[in-house]
Amino acid sequence: MQRADQHTQQQIADLVNACAGYWELRGIERARNNEMQLELEQHLQQAVHDGKSLEAVLGPNPLGFAEAWAREMHPRFWRGGARCLSGLVYVLSIVSTTALISQLLSRASVYALHFRGVSAHRQWFACSTAPVGWLPRSTRQNPGWARGAHARRCRAGCADPAPGRDKGELEHGTPLLELADDRLVAHSGRFPVFPRCLADLT
Amino acid sequence: MDTRSTQLLKGTLDMCLLATIARRPCYGYEMVQQLAQQGLDLVSEGSIYPLLGRLQHLGYIEGYPVASRDGPKRKYYRLLPAGAKQLEHWRAEWETFAQAVERILKGERSDATSGPAYPTTDR
Numbered sequence: 001m002q003r004a005d006q007h008t009q010q011q012i013a014d015l016v017n018a019c020a021g022y023w024e025l026r027g028i029e030r031a032r033n034n035e036m037q038l039e040l041e042q043h044l045q046q047a048v049h050d051g052k053s054l055e056a057v058l059g060p061n062p063l064g065f066a067e068a069w070a071r072e073m074h075p076r077f078w079r080g081g082a083r084c085l086s087g088l089v090y091v092l093s094i095v096s097t098t099a100l101i102s103q104l105l106s107r108a109s110v111y112a113l114h115f116r117g118v119s120a121h122r123q124w125f126a127c128s129t130a131p132v133g134w135l136p137r138s139t140r141q142n143p144g145w146a147r148g149a150h151a152r153r154c155r156a157g158c159a160d161p162a163p164g165r166d167k168g169e170l171e172h173g174t175p176l177l178e179l180a181d182d183r184l185v186a187h188s189g190r191f192p193v194f195p196r197c198l199a200d201l202t
Numbered sequence: 203m204d205t206r207s208t209q210l211l212k213g214t215l216d217m218c219l220l221a222t223i224a225r226r227p228c229y230g231y232e233m234v235q236q237l238a239q240q241g242l243d244l245v246s247e248g249s250i251y252p253l254l255g256r257l258q259h260l261g262y263i264e265g266y267p268v269a270s271r272d273g274p275k276r277k278y279y280r281l282l283p284a285g286a287k288q289l290e291h292w293r294a295e296w297e298t299f300a301q302a303v304e305r306i307l308k309g310e311r312s313d314a315t316s317g318p319a320y321p322t323t324d325r
Contacts (some may be wrong), residue, residue, distance in 0.1 A: 010259060035265075039251065039277050046231045047247065059246030069248075072255035
C-alpha cells in the first residue's frame with residue numbers, strides 16, 4: 001500500500017495519538033488501547049490511499065468518535081457503574097438545588113418601622129408569592145400562657161406591649177394578609193435587613 | 203446522504219455488519235467497502251468500530267489477528283454461533299417490517315382493514 005504524504009501521515013499520527021490519549025483517560029486497558037489504535041491507523045491509511053479524507057472516517061467530531069468507541073469497549077460492569085454514578089450525581093444535584101432554593105425562600109426580609117416612637121419589626125418570606133401566610137416563630141416568641149386576648153389585640157403596629165413582649169413586637173400567627181393591608185408596611189420608610197441584624201434593630 | 207437514509211442506516215448498521223461478517227470473516231475497512239458495493243455509503247466510516255465493539259461484547263462476533271502483507275497484523279472479525287442465531291432473528295424482524303412498509307407505500311390493504319378506500323357520507 002502506498003504511503004500518504006508526510007503532512008497527512010502527521011495528521012493521522014496526531015489523530016490516533018489523540019484518540020489513544022482519550023481512551024487511556026477513559027480507563028481502557030493498554031493492550032486493548034493498542035489494538036484499537038492499530039485498527040484505526042490501518043483504516044485511516046487505507047482510506048487516504050483510496051483518496052478519502054480523514055473526516056470521511058472519523059466524521060466531523062473525532063472526540064465523539066473516540067467517545068463512542070470507548071463507551072462500547074468498556075466491560076458491562078463498568079457501564080453499570082457509570083449509570084450508578086450518573087444517577088448519584090443526578091440525585092445529589094436535586095438535593096443541592098432543593099437546599100439552595102429552600103435557603104433562598106427562607107431568607108426573611110425584616111422591616112423595621114418607626115412610628116410615634118414605637119419600634120416594631122415584621123418579617124416574612126422574602127420570596128413568597130402567597131398573599132396569605134403566617135409569621136415564623138420568633139426567638140422572642142412568648143410562651144403559650146402569655147398569648148391572651150390582650151396580646152391578640154396588640155397586632156401589627158400596636159403601641160402597647162403584650163405581656164412578656166417588647167413594644168410593637170408581633171404575635172406569632174399574625175396573618176400576612178393583615179400585614180399587607182397595614183399601611184405602615186405598604187408605605188415608604190421600610191428597608192430590608194438580614195435576619196441576623198434583627199437583634200440590633202429592636 | 204440525506205437525513206432519512208442516515209437514520210435508517212443507523213438503525214440497521216449492526217445487522218448489516220453482522221450479515222457482512224456472516225458471509226466471510228473480514229476486517230473493518232473491508233466491511234466498509236462491501237457495504238459501499240451494496241449501495242450503503244457511511245457518513246463516517248469509523249462508526250462501524252463502536253458497533254463492532256458492541257457486537258463483540260454481546261458475544262455475536264470475535265476478533266482475531268491475521269498477518270498482513272502490507273504491514274502489521276490486521277484484526278479480522280468472524281461470526282459466533284450466538285451471532286448467527288441473532289442474525290436470523292434480526293433478518294426475520296426486518297423482513298416483517300420491510301414488507302409492512304412496502305405494503306403501506308404501495309397502497310395495498312390487508313384483510314383486517316378491509317372497507318371503503320375513503321370515507322363516504324351516510325345517506
